[in-house]
Amino acid sequence: MPYLKSSYKNLIFFPCLLLFIFSLPLPIAFNSIFIILLLIVFLADFRNINSNMTFYLKSKRNLLLIAIFFCLLLSVFYSEDKNRAAKGVLTTLPFISLPLSMIFLTHLSSRQIDILKKVFVFSCFIISLFYFIQTTHRIGLWDGSYKFQTAAVGYKSSYLIYHLTYHQLTPSIHAVFFSFYISIAILIIIFEFQRQTIFAKIFQFFLTIYFSIYLILLTSFTINFALYSFLAGYLFFNYTFKKWQHYLYFFSFMIISFAIVGYLFIVKYIGPDIGDIFYRFDSPSINNKLTLSFVTIIGSAIVGIAIKLISQKNYFLILSVLFAIVALCGFLYLKKFVTGINQDRKMNNVTVRASYGVEALKIIKKDPLLGVGIGDKKINLIDREITPGKNRYAEFGAETKPEDIFNPHNQFLDFWISAGILPVICFLVFLMNEFRKAFHSKNSVYLGLVYFFCLFCFTDTPMMVQRGQIFFLFFICFFEAEAKRKK
Numbered sequence: 301m302p303y304l305k306s307s308y309k310n311l312i313f314f315p316c317l318l319l320f321i322f323s324l325p326l327p328i329a330f331n332s333i334f335i336i337l338l339l340i341v342f343l344a345d346f347r348n349i350n351s352n353m354t355f356y357l358k359s360k361r362n363l364l365l366i367a368i369f370f371c372l373l374l375s376v377f378y379s380e381d382k383n384r385a386a387k388g389v390l391t392t393l394p395f396i397s398l399p400l401s402m403i404f405l406t407h408l409s410s411r412q413i414d415i416l417k418k419v420f421v422f423s424c425f426i427i428s429l430f431y432f433i434q435t436t437h438r439i440g441l442w443d444g445s446y447k448f449q450t451a452a453v454g455y456k457s458s459y460l461i462y463h464l465t466y467h468q469l470t471p472s473i474h475a476v477f478f479s480f481y482i483s484i485a486i487l488i489i490i491f492e493f494q495r496q497t498i499f500a501k502i503f504q505f506f507l508t509i510y511f512s513i514y515l516i517l518l519t520s521f522t523i524n525f526a527l528y529s530f531l532a533g534y535l536f537f538n539y540t541f542k543k544w545q546h547y548l549y550f551f552s553f554m555i556i557s558f559a560i561v562g563y564l565f566i567v568k569y570i571g572p573d574i575g576d577i578f579y580r581f582d583s584p585s586i587n588n589k590l591t592l593s594f595v596t597i598i599g600s601a602i603v604g605i606a607i608k609l610i611s612q613k614n615y616f617l618i619l620s621v622l623f624a625i626v627a628l629c630g631f632l633y634l635k636k637f638v639t640g641i642n643q644d645r646k647m648n649n650v651t652v653r654a655s656y657g658v659e660a661l662k663i664i665k666k667d668p669l670l671g672v673g674i675g676d677k678k679i680n681l682i683d684r685e686i687t688p689g690k691n692r693y694a695e696f697g698a699e700t701k702p703e704d705i706f707n708p709h710n711q712f713l714d715f716w717i718s719a720g721i722l723p724v725i726c727f728l729v730f731l732m733n734e735f736r737k738a739f740h741s742k743n744s745v746y747l748g749l750v751y752f753f754c755l756f757c758f759t760d761t762p763m764m765v766q767r768g769q770i771f772f773l774f775f776i777c778f779f780e781a782e783a784k785r786k787k
Contacts, residue, residue: 385675
């Protein structure tokens with residue numbers, strides 16, 4: 301266990317940590333400064349550097365991150381574009397540096413841990429207000445100039461939702477990553493904040509509603525689905541369903557969750573046809589599918605409750621088997637859906653991301669063991685049929701050019717393309733290890749963090765973006781340290 305004097309912890313490390321946490325939703329320039337500062341704080345304890353390094357290398361998590369880093373570093377040597385490869389490796393340096401600078405977290409007191417959580421939630425609230433005011437001013441909501449903007453074309457709308465979602469909130473943060481931050485803030489409010497007074501209960505309730513509405517405005521389907529499915533699962537496993545209130549709360553939450561997540565999925569699926577980002581429920585085919593989905597989900601919930609009541613000891617195993625069967629059927633349907641993409645040229649958020657996956661698998665087939673190199677993802681995308689002429693990249697965006705970087709929007713496929721199968725295996729083991737630790741710690745926020753991030757990795761590459769990797773690596777270190785301290 302690394303040694304840390306109390307004065308060093310309270311006067312240097314903890315204040316730096318406060319600044320770092322508050323800077324998370326801010327532009328990455330602030331975030332980068334405090335990351336470097338935390339690393340300097342770690343190196344300043346040079347007298348205990350050996351014991352600190354030993355403690356660092358004992359962690360399976362850190363060893364797996366080191367393995368992923370060196371796999372990506374090795375891929376630089378067989379990348380044709382060395383400059384782009386070098387930049388890609390530099391973005392992964394926090395895999396090593398951030399957990400190293402966080403080994404002192406176990407020395408924090410319970411009060412300091414609570415303060416850090418409140419600072420994070422407070423920073424999300426304050427900065428979200430700033431982003432909202434900034435956006436409303438940018439679109440001319442205050443002076444009425446939004447009325448004179450051009451008509452909506454595809455997703456390019458004059459509405460507030462579009463400017464929050466499909467524009468960068470700042471030049472360095474995308475709305476999807478900010479959605480991830482807000483979802484964790486909601487979990488902290490629900491599971492970590494104390495409610496000893498009526499004022500505290502009212503304030504936390506309205507703060508949760510505020511963040512929930514903000515999440516809807518940001519329209520990230522993945523993060524909203526992760527949040528509501530996690531909370532629904534939490535209610536299911538914690539309710540005995542022997543009281544009528546349990547049924548009322550659970551099914552009310554299920555209906556609200558389906559309304560939010562279902563609507564966001566429709567918006568993503570309709571794509572440019574929707575024009576102004578709003579669906580008016582005027583499509584019979586979509587309405588029928590929405591109704592069928594609702595009946596299926598509610599029916600599945602009823603079946604799950606029945607299994608839980610009938611087989612109280614083995615219900616988790618039975619539900620796991622049923623879930624595996626459903627997941628397999630869903631995978632087969634998805635495979636059929638992806639196969640038909642080339643025949644159906646309908647462009648929307650869902651089909652485009654499926655196209656990313658199809659193209660990524662084509663690149664992986666060229667070299668499944670070592671990948672094509674972290675700097676050559678776009679070069680391999682260029683090597684495709686030229687029959688469509690200038691429109692051969694249409695599914696990756698109307699303005700896509702050959703020199704643009706190919707983003708598979710899937711972290712597992714991205715690692716596979718860059719450096720082969722080994723970093724993918726290490727990353728899967730890394731996530732399973734975090735799931736295991738989160739489950740045994742009985743920390744709902746920790747478990748939700750890992751669950752959200754896993755789903756996020758299927759729709760984006762958060763481990764290769766500073767916004768994602770810094771946030772996730774810090775908080776898994778933070779919650780693991782908290783769990784160890786409680787023990």
